[in-house]
Amino acid sequence: MSSDPIKVLLVEDNLGDARLMYEDLEEALPHQFQMTHVRRLSEALEYLWEETCNVVLLDLGLPDSHGIDTLVVTRAQAPGVPIVVLTGFQDEALAVEALKGGAQDYLVKGQTDSKLLGRSLRYAIVRKATEEALLRQGVALARAEELQRSRQRLMEAQERVRRETSAQLHDGVQEKLLILKGNLQGILKGTSSASETTPILSEVIDGLSQVIERQIGVLSRRLYPANLSHGLVPAFLSFGDQFKAGPAVEIELGEELMRREKADRNLVPEQVKLAVYRIAEEALTNVVKHAKAGKVTVRLDASGEGWLRLMVRDDGQGFDAQSAPGGLGVATMRDYADAVGGQCAVHSVPGVGTEVTAALPLPRPGAEHLKALEKGGD
Ligand SMILES: Nc1ncnc2c1ncn2[C@@H]1O[C@H](COP(=O)(O)OP(=O)(O)OP(=O)(O)O)[C@@H](O)[C@H]1O
Ligand SMILES: [Mg+2]
Structure with missing residues (x-):
């Protein structure tokens, strides 16, 4: 504890009890405390409004307040200050109520000595500090959870727009162009090969094919990997094709993942599938853009401990x-x-290479069953 004196506010209407308390404290903590004594709740509130103290010794029976209310009102005025309540010897039930109501400790008047008092004050101060720290940790945890949820929402919103745009490109634009191509092929069939328009038509059809297969197909897949719905294995195998402009891509898929995904195509939740796919996609894009590499290896596996692990x-x-x-x-x-x-x-x-690693949680076997139980399902 610091060398500053412990500031004690004693709220006690009985002068004899107050003097005893002071003497016990002087014996327990000689010259280590500074006491302010008030006799009414209104004076205590006034003091706590203006001043701070390290601990309050609070008699619950005061001329202007009785019982647990005395504690409730005092706590509301100084929520960060530890309180030790003082009760009469036949008031054990009230003491327990006070502990439940947020007091750090209680002392029974007439049954207290200097040792007990000193220990109780120190204990109350330390306990309150621990409670406050736990509370702060709890708040920090709640904030971190909220941040994670908000990130999730952003990702979901972004992926939804990408998925819808990809579907429009694939089902709308690409389909219409395919019909157009079919019509042009029909016209070409009916046109004499000697006609001037034949080579022009052929060129237009070739151009259309390129746009349909390369540009729109690639764009639509880049926006959203529709083959993910068939599982991670086919989606990851398609990386070889997608990134063929870069260094040789070696794809190593763990046997356990292949076996488990074959048995259950929904083994990996949608969000996790997308996350691992996007991470691998960006890592590979970076290799092509920045690495000047000769080779890149993509490893993916589902470990027995419930993690999906990626390494690029x-x-x-x-x-x-x-x-x-x-x-x-x-x-x-x-x-x-x-x-x-x-x-x-x-x-x-530098000079050696780059490694991107990720570990994403998989639902544990049986977790669904537990979730159903939590929700009260069967
Ligand atoms: N595999 C890699 N090899 C070499 N350098 C890399 C590799 N991956 C990333 N870098 C370096 O790290 C930087 C940051 O990468 P990051 O993916 O965040 O940004 P970027 O690729 O430059 O731009 P963006 O991803 O936003 O299009 C890159 O600019 C590059 O210098
Ligand atoms: Mg990048």
Whole structure:
């Protein structure tokens, strides 16, 4: 405890009791405390409004207030200050009520000595500080949870727009262009090969095919990987094709993941699937954009401990995290992991390469059953 004196507010209407209390305290904490004595609740409230103190010794029976109300009103005035209540010896029930009402401790008048008083005050101060710290931790935890929920909402909103735009491109624009292409092919069939329009028509049809298959197809898939609905395994295997412009992509899918996903296509929740897909996608995009790598390995597995684990490792030029210009990619990978309660880290060594790792939680077997029980289902 600091060398500053402990400031004690004694609220006690009986002068004899107050003097005894002072003497006991002087014996327990010689020259280590500074006491202010008041006799009425109104004076105590006045004092607590103006001043601070380390602990209040509070008699619950005062000329202007009786019983538990005395505690309730005092706490409302100084919620951060520990309170030790003083009760009569036949008031044990009231003492227990006071503890439930937020008092840190109680002392029975006439049964207190200096040792008990000193210990009770110290205990009350430490206990109150611990309670406050726990409360702050609880508030911090609640804020962190709210932040995670808000991140989740943002991700969901973003993914929904991407999914809808992708569907419109695929089902709307692409379908219409395919019909147009079919019509043009019909016209071409009916046109003599000697006609001047034949080569022009053929060129238009080829151009259309390119737009349909390459541009719209790629754009639609980049916006939203529709093959995720068939599972992570096919979606990850398609990375080889998507990133063929870059270094050789080696994809290693763990046997356990393949086995478990085959048995249950919904093994990985939708949010987690999207998160791990987006992290791998950004990591691979970074390899193509920045790494100058010869090879990149993508590893994905579901470990027995209930984690989906990803590693994307390249043998490129690496970078210094302190000096690299920060884009959105690395931060977004972490956001995707955070939003589902997972972790993502980027480790890079200049001249050696870069490694992106992520671990995202999978529902534990039996968790659904527990959730149903919690909800009162069967
Ligand atoms: N695999 C990698 N190899 C080398 N450098 C990398 C690699 N991944 C990231 N970097 C470096 O880290 C920086 C930050 O990456 P990040 O993905 O956050 O941003 P970006 O790719 O530059 O832009 P954005 O992702 O927003 O389009 C990059 O600019 C690059 O310098
Ligand atoms: Mg990037």
